[in-house]
Amino acid sequence: MRWKQRIAVVAGNAMEYYDIAVYAAISGWLSVLFEQHGVRHGSAMVWGIFALRFLIRPLGGILIARYAEKKGRKAALIVTSSLTGVATFAMAFMPVNFAGHAVVFAFLLLQMLQAFSFGGEYPTVINYLLRDARQNESARISALIVGSSLVGVVASLSIVLVLNMVLSDSQMLEYGWRIPLLIGGLNVVICFWFRTRLPFQAPEARAKRRRSLLNKHVLLIFMLTITGSVVFYVQNMASTLIGNALLIGELKAFYPIINSLLLMLMLAAVAIWVDKFSDPQKAYNRGVVSLLLLAIPLYWLMDSQSWLVMALAALVLSFISALILANLAAVLWQTAGDRDVALGLGYNLASSIFGGLTPAIINAVIPYGFVYAGLYVALSALPLFLAYRFHAKWNEDGETLAANK
Structure with missing residues (x-):
């Protein structure tokens, strides 16, 4: 597969993350909108919707993975783009003036449709791109997958930031909040067109296994994903919370974008280095160990x-995060093998629990000091060691069973 085709594949993943980040970026306007239509505690409702959307992701991971096993991964990617596009356009054109209290339930339904789609999107992209990858390019493909997520986050934050600068508060409330959703919907349509022209990847022949x-x-996969989910959501979805708590003056508004761009550069550098001199598993392990040892002091x-000390700490944290995130997709793919459902369920369970809770946890601990955020991030590294311990035990049990036979 050519790199041009690979970029076409991850463009849809970028738009999935764009939609997640856009919702967070326009949350302030949505909360005011809800309250204008008689909904009490608008802000709590907005973030309640954001949290509830994670509940359906594992179901999307299972059902779309099984569809990919039967119809092929290209077909599954077309389905996820279709669902995302429908949900995004429906939110952009929602007649809120006629919806009243029902506007909350409409947004919840559409957010959950997006989340269902995304539950199948990310695992399917991993399997589709890494199945035929050469060994010396797996880290770059893995970094491309997570890098596309960052592109979606940066694009959403940048568009909303520009709109806030150009439009007045009344204009943002009247129609400005719809513009980033419309842009997202149009981009999903373009991604859909490209995906229909991707090479067909036949479903793999699978030996009959016990369905569990x-x-x-x-x-x-669940344990291996925990660290990556925490790191990703701290570096991106919670970066606004961190930026607001830093003593950096007017740069607070730009901190999330700067942080994500820095991480993108680090991802590219790490991926090139790993493909030339190492392998994804070793690099991922080094990143997790570094996180365990250095997160609290950093x-x-x-x-x-x-400012210099803060900048250096942020730089080192970005490098450690890049070691983990650039190689996560490749590590998950190696662990899952051809098990689409296992990857879809394990990845989405970890992302739903730890990805969904991380911004709330960071928001709760930051007032007591950044060191507590570091403690939470450091603890997220421990499941890797549990994963390897269980893996070793399962291998021992398998060898014992084979010997007894």
Whole structure:
């Protein structure tokens, strides 16, 4: 597969993350909109919807993965683009003046449709791109997948930031909040067109296995994903919370974008280095160990009064995050093998629980000091060691069973 085709594949993934980040970026306007239509506690409703959307992701991961096993992964990617496009356009054109209290339920339904789609999107992209990849390009493909997520986040934050600068508060409330959704919908349509022209990837011949949703592969993928989910959501979805708490003056508004752009550069550098001199599993392990040892002191330095110290701490954190995120997709794919459902369920369970809770946890602990955010991030590294311990035990049990036979 050519790199041009690979970029076409991950463009849809970028738009999925764009939609997640856009909802967060326009949340302030949506909360006012809800309250104008008689909904009490508009802000709580907006973030309640954001949290509830994560509940349906594992179901999307299972059903779309099974569809990919039967019809092929290209067909599954077309389905996810279709669902995302329908939900995004429906939100952009929602007649809120006629909806009244029902506007909350309409947004919840459409957000959950997007989340269902995304539950199948990311695992299918991993399987589609890494199935035929050469060994010396797996890290770059893995980094391309997560890098596309960052592109979606940066694009959404940048568009909303520009709109806030250009439009007045009344204009943003009247129609401005719809513009980033319309842009997202148009981009999803373009991605859909490209995906229909991707090469067909036949479903793999599969030996008959016992169908079990909760098995050792799901548990391994779940544990391996926890660290990546926490790191990604801290570096992106919670970066606004971190930026607001830093003593950096007017740069607070730009901190999330700067942070994500820095991480993108780090991802590219790490991926090129890993493909030339190492392999994704080793690089991922080094990143997780570094996170366990350095997260607490580095976040403690973020409380510094010195811009230079804060910048250096943020730089090192971005590098450690890049070691983890650039190689996560390749590690998950190696662990899952050809098990689409195991990857879809294990990945989405971890992302739903830890991705969904991370912004709330960071928001709760930051007032007490950045060191507590560092403690939470450091603890997220521990499941890797549990995963390897369980994996070793399962291998021992398998060898014992084979010997007894």
